[in-house]
Amino acid sequence: MTAHDARLHAFRTDLADIRLKGEVAAERFVTGRPARISVAVADLRRAPRADSGIDTQFLFGDEVLIFDEAEGWAWVQGERDGYVGYVAAAELSGREAAPTHIVSAPRTFVYPGPDLRFPRSGQLSMGSTVAVTGAAETRGTRYAVLASSETMIAGHLLPIGDHAPDYVSVAEMFLGTPYLWGGVSGFGIDCSGLVQLSMRMAGRDVLRDTDMQVSALGELLDIGPDYSGLKRGDLVFWKGHVAIMTDAEMMIHANGHTMTVAREGLKEAVARIGYLYGGPTAFRRP
Missing domain, CATH: 3.90.1720.10 (endopeptidase domain like (from Nostoc punctiforme))
Known part of the structure; x- marks a missing residue:
């Protein structure tokens, strides 16, 4: 068996990613179940406990694979950077609406409708991905309408695939x-x-x-x-x-x-x- 970095490969003595079969020792191998991060920021912990250290974070819209779920915790691997750890299971959802845009401002707000005077319903970080389904304008401010019917400032989003030059x-x-x-x-x-x-x-x-x-x-x-x-x-x-x-x-x-x-x-x-x-x-x- 070859050595693997446990931060980047999903394997434990009892369970491992099916893609690692023949490469690591484990009692059982499973196929990861697709899911998406459904909160603004999800802490990825090295153990399934609230007092466990944080290794990294996932952002809203990030895609993950779930290999195990127990007692409110999910053992996952991020599909973008491959990082493995535990997140709260409540912070995960399915992949119903495919993201179309990425947040390009360091921080931005989510509103229940197309008006910046509405009380915010959430906030997202740069790098978060959202599904935009429409557009609206109020008092000259352009909004992106999300699949959830919430809105965001359109100027804080870029189509997925557009990149900063520097x-x-x-x-x-x-x-x-x-x-x-x-x-x-x-x-x-x-x-x-x-x-x-x-x-x-x-x-x-x-x-x-x-x-x-x-x-x-x-x-x-x-x-x-x-x-x-x-x-x-x-x-x-x-x-x-x-x-x-x-x-x-x-x-x-x-x-x-x-x-x-x-x-x-x-x-x-x-x-x-x-x-x-x-x-x-x-x-x-x-």
Whole structure:
């Protein structure tokens, strides 16, 4: 049997994804049941308990496969990035209406009808996907009508398949967003979540965690001790951390120092971070 990363492959000693049969040991193999995330943000936990740590999050409309469901928890795998874990079963629904649009604003509201003066009925993060069935206009503001008959600001949505031209510009939209370990939304985000969500909006799906990104994203750069040669869009990795260069000297990252998404000079960050985590471990150009 070959070794598999349990974050990206659904297997336990009692149960595993049928696609892993012959590759992992398990008592039983099953086919995943398709489902979709039905809440704004669903925490993906490493164990089926409310006090379990959060590894990542899924957003409204994300498609998952359910391999097991018990005591209010579902063991699932995200179809977009392959991450495996447990979500509350109540946060899942079927896949009746196929999404047509993706939220392109960092955060936006859902209304019960086409009027921004109505009390909001929900809120969604960038990266959430919705099914738009119509359009409406009130006092010059255009709304997208959803399959649920609720509405959203049309200018906060893009048709699925449309992409931002520059992932760094997407990341910059999150300046000031609170830092959240495991977060991947406009309500709270961590360093690798910022990379993943920003790149997704620019048309590139990437793996979730820092160690996955440093192993798979783009080309490895040979950067000297003066850090010259970096440019906008390059990634700087530390052990367990990643930042995005906005130009040759400045970077943006979700960090536990400011507890926000913030700009910082690379050399200043290296000096600040070094006493705890050492210097950068890699530079990569996506």
